[in-house]
Amino acid sequence: MTLRLITSPPIFPRFTCHATALPPSPQISTPTSISSTPQPPSLTCALHCSHFQSCSGCTHEHNLHHPVILDDAMNFFRRFGVTDFTFDSCNLWGWRCRAKLAVRGSSANPLIGLYEEGTHNVVDIPECKAHHPNINAAVELLRQGITELDVEPFLEDEGTGYLRYVQMAVTTHNTSLPAAQRYMSGKVQVTLVWNSRNETSPGSDKLNSLANFLWKKGGPRSRLHLIHSVWANFQTSDKNIIFGNRWRHLLGERDFWEHVGGIDVSLAPSSFGQANTRAFDALLQKLQKYVPYESSVTDLYAGAGVIGLSLAATRKSIKCIEINKESKVSFEKTVERLPATVDSSITWHHADASKDPFSWLVGSDVVVIDPPRKGLDTSLIEALKNISSVARKVLSSYESSNNVQEEKRPWILRANEASVHIKSKSPEENVPQLVPQTLIYISCGWESFKEDCKSLLSNNAWYLEKAHAFNFFPGTQRYTNVVTGSH
């Protein structure tokens, strides 16, 4: 079996940096092999952000093109036999197209930003250099609205006030503009996280006034036109959780479309979305090379299925597994917009990938895993390590009984109930191909990835083949790896 691990790590020499205080226009970078020669500190690739000392968002001010952990990554992969590790430095500024910001302070002086490291003090970051410029513009509009309409930000200690957080997501999918202008003209989907139970609770008049303010001043009829839509999320919990379960679309287009990996993807505000749209697009393009045509793919930790669906055109089947049921609607909408020529069998299952993981792995040639930062659950690691022996047992029982057993496991029954199935028109083969030959690990947490990877490589369960990194989070010690491996 092969383990292909995809991470978005820091990148090396061939890139362009500009010393400028403003996020420069989009840069295209080329992935390059990484040399172990120490890099001189680069002032031209510096953050130049006035919030750097106080905001916890960025941890590194210099050499944005070369995260410090890149050296560790390079050594790690070399030790395991990967000699052509590459790093794509991507865009160094203005890359963040999705931000969740806390709102505190007062209506006269609202603070909209991130917590100061280790505290619950919110730091205002109006000139954030990581944000897409239109996120900063929408934050300014929101600030004006809060003050003019006297909207009280949330007061954590008292549990009073209304506006707790705001999520800003930028869509750059505007086909009426020339491609070169689309990114910088991105429109912002704003979600106001409101401290009340629902839209009829006290305070809803303020919520509607604030939404109308944003729409009037930033919607399609305004001079600025930077707002795509306004949503509300209702959250009264005293726990440290950003979103509640109730979402309401208030104004603008309900559907939010982005174009990545060659397909149109729908992303509801409640679904996971990658923060760095352009780096994600580069990663998806790379992925196309590693997933054989006509293979059967399992996409674990799938979110709205963007990775799996971007592969669907030339693969036999795509099976997506995701724990957040809110992602299902976005998945279905994306499937509806796939080209009519796509004839793969496509499914999405609402399930926990760590519960009975074998049931999701068997029958696939390729498994793509894209877990949260904490990495893989032990049960999944064990399943991936033992997949060959278990598959043999399953195959022999399949051959001896050759009849379909009734499924009784409650979590599988539940997942099947909440699943989406789009059948291929081509005839299906009866005997499943049982053992995944390729594992592709997409990771955004370097430390957890290293541990998972070592575990997967132990006892020669998998071998490393390729590793590429993408600078998903310039200014931080995080990047994303794509690593591929085989049995």
Ligand SMILES: C[S@@+](CC[C@H](N)C(=O)[O-])C[C@H]1O[C@@H](n2cnc3c(N)ncnc32)[C@H](O)[C@@H]1O
């Ligand atoms: C890093 S995101 C990747 C999402 C998706 N691959 C994408 O690129 O848009 C991780 C996803 O894993 C989901 N998740 C977390 N724990 C999970 C679990 N135990 N089983 C299945 N999905 C899980 C999260 O809800 C989230 O959508």
